[in-house]
Amino acid sequence: MRGDPVGGGEAFLAAELAARDSYGRLLAYLAARCRDLAAAEDALSDAFCSALRAWPRTGVPERPEAWLLTAARRRLVDHHRRLTVEGEAAPQLAAALADAQVDASGRDVFPDERLKLLFACAHPAIDESARTPLMLQIVLGLDAGRIGSAFVVSPAAMSQRLVRAKSKIRDARIRFEIPDLTEWRARMHSVLEAIYAAYGTAWDDIAGADAQRRGLASQAIWFGRLAAALVPDDAEAQGLLALMLHCEARRAARRTSSGAYVPLDRQDVGLWSRPMIDEAERVLVAAAACGRPGRFQLEAAIQSVHAHRAVTHRTDWEAIALLYAGLLQIAPTVGARVGYAAALAETRGPAVSLDELERVPAATVTTYQPYWALRASLLARAGSTKAAREAYARAIGLSEDGAVRAFLLEEAARLSTA
Amino acid sequence: MKYTVLIYETPTEFEARTDAARKDAYWGAYRAYTQALREAGVMVGGAALHPAGSATTVRQHDGNRKVQDGPYAEAKEQLGGYYILEVPDLDSALEWAGRCPASATGAVEVRPNLNM
Numbered sequence: 246m247r248g249d250p251v252g253g254g255e256a257f258l259a260a261e262l263a264a265r266d267s268y269g270r271l272l273a274y275l276a277a278r279c280r281d282l283a284a285a286e287d288a289l290s291d292a293f294c295s296a297l298r299a300w301p302r303t304g305v306p307e308r309p310e311a312w313l314l315t316a317a318r319r320r321l322v323d324h325h326r327r328l329t330v331e332g333e334a335a336p337q338l339a340a341a342l343a344d345a346q347v348d349a350s351g352r353d354v355f356p357d358e359r360l361k362l363l364f365a366c367a368h369p370a371i372d373e374s375a376r377t378p379l380m381l382q383i384v385l386g387l388d389a390g391r392i393g394s395a396f397v398v399s400p401a402a403m404s405q406r407l408v409r410a411k412s413k414i415r416d417a418r419i420r421f422e423i424p425d426l427t428e429w430r431a432r433m434h435s436v437l438e439a440i441y442a443a444y445g446t447a448w449d450d451i452a453g454a455d456a457q458r459r460g461l462a463s464q465a466i467w468f469g470r471l472a473a474a475l476v477p478d479d480a481e482a483q484g485l486l487a488l489m490l491h492c493e494a495r496r497a498a499r500r501t502s503s504g505a506y507v508p509l510d511r512q513d514v515g516l517w518s519r520p521m522i523d524e525a526e527r528v529l530v531a532a533a534a535c536g537r538p539g540r541f542q543l544e545a546a547i548q549s550v551h552a553h554r555a556v557t558h559r560t561d562w563e564a565i566a567l568l569y570a571g572l573l574q575i576a577p578t579v580g581a582r583v584g585y586a587a588a589l590a591e592t593r594g595p596a597v598s599l600d601e602l603e604r605v606p607a608a609t610v611t612t613y614q615p616y617w618a619l620r621a622s623l624l625a626r627a628g629s630t631k632a633a634r635e636a637y638a639r640a641i642g643l644s645e646d647g648a649v650r651a652f653l654l655e656e657a658a659r660l661s662t663a
Numbered sequence: 664m665k666y667t668v669l670i671y672e673t674p675t676e677f678e679a680r681t682d683a684a685r686k687d688a689y690w691g692a693y694r695a696y697t698q699a700l701r702e703a704g705v706m707v708g709g710a711a712l713h714p715a716g717s718a719t720t721v722r723q724h725d726g727n728r729k730v731q732d733g734p735y736a737e738a739k740e741q742l743g744g745y746y747i748l749e750v751p752d753l754d755s756a757l758e759w760a761g762r763c764p765a766s767a768t769g770a771v772e773v774r775p776n777l778n779m
Contacts, residue, residue, distance in 0.1 A: 530720050611703045612758075641692060642699025647767035654691050 484542030
């Protein structure tokens with residue numbers, strides 16, 4: 246290792262940089278070879294700790310990632326040796342861990358195994374509620390408390406969930422591998438759904454609903470970009486990225502400077518992020534070129550139509566209704582049904598839209614706030630004041646955001662004076 | 664399983680209850696929340712409480728009875744009300760706690776009830 250001894254500050258910065266850029270890649274590499282996520286995490290975190298101790302003395306190494314990988318590998322081999330009775334597994338493990346390649350320029354080139362990691366986190370055997378948290382912790386290093394807060398789950402419970410999921414991977418010997426073609430679509434879909442769950446809801450079509458009321462938006466988009474880059478010819482991965490980018494592009498317009506809620510049709514399009522919309526459109530075009538339509542591409546296309554208001558100054562509700570009708574054929578979620586009804590309200594009027602809402606099973610919407618927000622505004626438009634008031638109350642009671650609550654309270658107050 | 668949701672409000676929020684400009688929004692939000700709980704079939708009980716100034720605290724230590732005007736603890740946020748919910752698990756109780764208006768300005772504590 247070369248390098249002059251430097252102050253603790255630079256060593257810390259180097260370790261921090263290595264962490265941010267490489268944590269996921271290093272962990273994926275280690276985990277794919279030892280198949281014990283928790284042990285790989287511990288080994289890597291020990292390696293980072295010893296880097297912070299050693300580098301101020303010895304200098305920041307020329308290849309920090311290689312240093313960390315070596316340190317982590319040693320710990321893993323030791324750990325495994327302690328666990329294994331006969332110690333047979335240790336030499337095999339050491340060999341498996343030793344196959345990092347060094348290219349001609351002397352830079353470590355170890356393969357990017359993160360795609361395998363994503364597939365493992367979203368494996369069918371892993372509890373659905375654990376898949377997104379697992380991805381967030383394993384690849385981005387988020388702690389259980391931060392993840393718990395995003396999903397409104399107690400930190401202790403989230404911690405347990407993560408421990409159980411990692412043990413499952415180890416004990417059930419879940420393989421870190423790319424699924425073969427026959428399983429690809431279904432497995433990829435699980436990965437994309439898990440990424441989407443980190444974002445929250447990526448639409449704001451309905452006045453009084455709140456897009457991404459929970460979730461880790463920037464982390465989700467990071468994962469979306471990673472997936473889209475790792476599998477450039479997967480149409481749905483491109484579609485998911487486009488969907489999240491379109492929604493994120495409008496974030497600044499959703500609140501006034503004083504924090505009041507602004508529904509989509511009243512948003513100032515000048516506040517929408519043009520670079521993000523442009524990126525979303527490029528990605529959506531790339532998805533369409535694959536010729537394999539799917540749920541996320543359709544949802545992205547709907548948001549793309551909304552985005553065109555910035556250019557045409559009107560919303561093409563007929564196109565949106567058509568796209569929702571298509572979406573309902575392949576993914577009849579509650580969100581899609583309510584979105585379709587919202588579009589129908591603009592193309593065929595509130596009465597037709599209310600009929601559509603009636604068809605949504607009551608049990609699926611007891612706590613689904615956007616249903617009630619839409620229903621309330623439709624009933625208000627249809628002149629059914631008493632029913633509208635009740636629906637507004639329901640929507641308000643189910644809202645998680647103070648600004649949305651305030652908006653709906655005002656809309657409800659307007660009923661009395663109408 | 665039963666959970667108690669304890670609602671801690673700031674002095675500003677307590678004031679909103681009687682402030683002409685804010686009381687409609689304040690009570691409207693809590694009425695709506697209560698209605699949503701009832702219609703979801705999860706509300707078992709609950710009450711709004713008069714503010715901390717109306718509290719009286721009783722202690723009886725070593726045969727000495729001490730009665731104090733005021734709440735148990737002097738804190739900026741004070742208990743303003745509570746709900747008792749019957750839900751399948753803590754996650755569900757926390758989701759409802761997140762909808763309580765006080766979670767945006769004060770704090771909402773969720774505790775599982777003991778089965779007696």
